[in-house]
Amino acid sequence: MSEEDKKKTDTVSEDGNLRSGVLYIGVDLGTSRTAVSASNGVRESVLTAVGYPKDIVSRKLFAGRNVLFGEEAINKRTSLNFHQPLARGVIKDDDVEKKAAEDIIRHALGVARSRKGDLIYVVIGAPAQASMDNKRLIIESVRELADSIIICSEPFAVAYGLDRLDEALVIDIGAGTIDLCRMHGTMPDAEDQITLDKAGDHIDWTLFESIKAAHPEAQFTIQMIKEIKEHFSSLEDVIDPIKVTLPVNGRPTEFDITKEMKEACATIVKPMVHALNRLIATFDPEFQALLRNNVLLGGGGSLIPGLDRVLERAIDELGGGRVKKVAEPLYAGANGALKIAHDMPEEYWERLS
Numbered sequence: 001m002s003e004e005d006k007k008k009t010d011t012v013s014e015d016g017n018l019r020s021g022v023l024y025i026g027v028d029l030g031t032s033r034t035a036v037s038a039s040n041g042v043r044e045s046v047l048t049a050v051g052y053p054k055d056i057v058s059r060k061l062f063a064g065r066n067v068l069f070g071e072e073a074i075n076k077r078t079s080l081n082f083h084q085p086l087a088r089g090v091i092k093d094d095d096v097e098k099k100a101a102e103d104i105i106r107h108a109l110g111v112a113r114s115r116k117g118d119l120i121y122v123v124i125g126a127p128a129q130a131s132m133d134n135k136r137l138i139i140e141s142v143r144e145l146a147d148s149i150i151i152c153s154e155p156f157a158v159a160y161g162l163d164r165l166d167e168a169l170v171i172d173i174g175a176g177t178i179d180l181c182r183m184h185g186t187m188p189d190a191e192d193q194i195t196l197d198k199a200g201d202h203i204d205w206t207l208f209e210s211i212k213a214a215h216p217e218a219q220f221t222i223q224m225i226k227e228i229k230e231h232f233s234s235l236e237d238v239i240d241p242i243k244v245t246l247p248v249n250g251r252p253t254e255f256d257i258t259k260e261m262k263e264a265c266a267t268i269v270k271p272m273v274h275a276l277n278r279l280i281a282t283f284d285p286e287f288q289a290l291l292r293n294n295v296l297l298g299g300g301g302s303l304i305p306g307l308d309r310v311l312e313r314a315i316d317e318l319g320g321g322r323v324k325k326v327a328e329p330l331y332a333g334a335n336g337a338l339k340i341a342h343d344m345p346e347e348y349w350e351r352l353s
Contacts, residue, residue: 023118025146026337027108028125028154029138031086031176032200032300034104035334038112039342045330046070046108050100051080069107074223087176087201090127091137102141109145120146121349123337125154127177127195139350148349152340154333155181156188158298161336162326167290169279171272172333173301175200178272182279182291191282194275198268200301204229207257207264211246215255218246228257235265235306265304273314280318292321298332 024039035045051073052066053059058079062068068076083100085091091101105124114120124138135151142149152160155170159181164170166185171178178196181188208225211218224246232242242258280291292315297308308323315321326332 021118023112023114023120024338024341025109025112025114025120025122026125026157026334026339026341027105027122028157028331028333028337029086029105029108030174030300030333031084032174033330034108035331036108036111037331037334037338039338040113042112043331043334044111045334046104046111047074048086048104049073049077049082049084050104050107051077051082054079054081067103069104090134090176093133098137101137105138105141106145109142119148121148121341122146123150123152123157123341123344125157125333125337126151127154127174127179139352143352146352148351150340150344150349152337153179153181153188153193155179155193155298156183157334157336157340158296158326158332159183159336161332161339162296164294164296167287168294168296169276169291170296170298171276171302173199173268173297173299175300178268178275178299178301180272180275180279182283184283184287192279194279196268196271196275198271200229202267203233203264206267207260210260210264211255211257214257214260215246217248218253218255219248220246229261229264232257232261233265233304234262235269235304235310237306239305265307266310268301269307269310269314272311273318276311276315277318289319292319295321295323296326297323298326298329300330302326302329 026037028035030048032048033045034048037043047070049070051068053062061079073080083097085097085100085104091098122142126138138151139149155172158172159165159168159170165183168183170181176199178199180194182192204222204226207229208222228244241256242261243254243256245252245254280288283291302325308325312323
């Protein structure tokens with residue numbers, strides 16, 4: 001083993017001692033995209049999608065592979081039994097969906113490229129109010145692949161990675177859920193966290209239904225709408241007209257969806273403001289102003305242009321405050337989970353082997 005390879009999995013513990021042969025992995029387990037950061041320098045993301053060949057023809061098409069992941073699964077989904085197993089941020093209590101969730105979690109850990117003999121310590125970020133059943137399913141998914149695990153809330157992982165552990169309010173905007181967590185110098189309790197189920201996917205379906213109502217002749221799928229949203233979403237006060245091409249009876253036709261897009265994006269704002277107000281109003285009144293002035297946005301949804309300013313204007317009505325987007329929102333959760341993995345003493349880990 002070369003000295004360079006050895007350093008990839010040798011990490012320094014909290015007390016300064018070298019732990020040899022340990023690979024720490026941070027995972028942000030998302031409905032749409034799962035991000036991975038590891039102590040060997042690997043940092044990758046994969047679309048949270050799984051597909052299984054439908055029949056002997058599709059199996060031949062995929063050279064005998066039994067499962068496809070991520071973008072490849074999405075692009076080839078007409079030949080597959082296709083699953084997005086973390087819809088609304090939870091694993092359904094269904095054998096098929098549980099199998100798909102296990103496969104995508106194992107695939108995510110696989111991209112960390114551990115070496116034979118490594119001890120695997122993994123921290124997985126999950127929705128702030130994930131049920132005990134869902135946490136159990138996550139643990140069972142990695143039992144054969146990891147030696148120890150910690151499950152934490154996604155917004156807590158974001159805050160930890162940014163060293164914003166005191167008087168901050170973190171909002172992690174994903175596809176399935178929006179998770180809010182107030183930080184006040186200790187591990188957050190249940191009352192410090194709120195999970196909303198109207199998130200990125202809700203925008204997609206709202207936009208889908210709005211375009212369908214306004215242009216019933218247009219032909220499109222929810223996947224097409226998701227891609228349009230990711231390219232054109234905006235809450236800016238003034239935006240250029242949003243014109244997209246959709247088929248009508250097989251003929252490409254241009255449609256203006258500016259109004260539909262802004263209205264769809266706006267549907268997540270009111271629930272977020274209500275949750276923000278609740279977390280601020282139930283906090284120690286001496287420190288409420290600090291929370292209002294330290295609102296951090298992370299997750300893929302934070303990339304919607306203008307969202308930070310819309311939320312800031314809404315907070316003005318609650319007494320004023322500041323909203324800031326985090327750097328690298330797509331990896332902030334995984335980076336934070338990795339930092340947690342490095343810092344947590346042994347008593348915080350659940351042993352799997």
